[in-house]
Amino acid sequence: MIDVESRLRGSFARQTMMQTLGAELEEAAEGRTRIAAPIADHVLQQQGFAHAALAFAIGDSAAGYAALSVMPEGAEVVTVEMKINLLSPAVGDRLVAEGRVIRPGRRIVAVASDVFAEGDKGRKHVATLLGTMVPVEP
Secondary structure: OOOHHHHHHHHHHOOHHHHHHOOEEEEEEOOEEEEEEEOOHHHEOOOOOEOHHHHHHHHHHHHHHHHHOOOOOOOEEEEEEEEEEEOOOOOOOEEEEEEEEEEOOOOOEEEEEEEEEEEOOEEEEEEEEEEEEEEEOO
16 A cells, blocks of 8 residues: 555656646645745746746645545546635745645545745745545546
């Protein structure tokens, strides 16, 4: 039997989107995860802030891996619905998404994720996501 952290890290390593963004899975535990990505020049919007797509991508993945962590070994999950509220411009060195399970279930898993910008000026909450994951056959 593979432990939760190893299972999540193995799956994360196969996500080429996260590789493209330079994202790292910093924490992986049952019901919660943390993913960080640098705010690099290729992920900026026209005003110089991190693009909302970066916040959404790592927030969705953090929530999804939190959901996967409560599924049986061999299961996979996909996002069926995800809402994002952008709270503040994302300025700093990196974005950090902290995903968590709100309510696990056999057919649906309610999840959430908060995204923070971190840098020289500290840590700022820039987005919050709320969504639903469903298990799928691998």
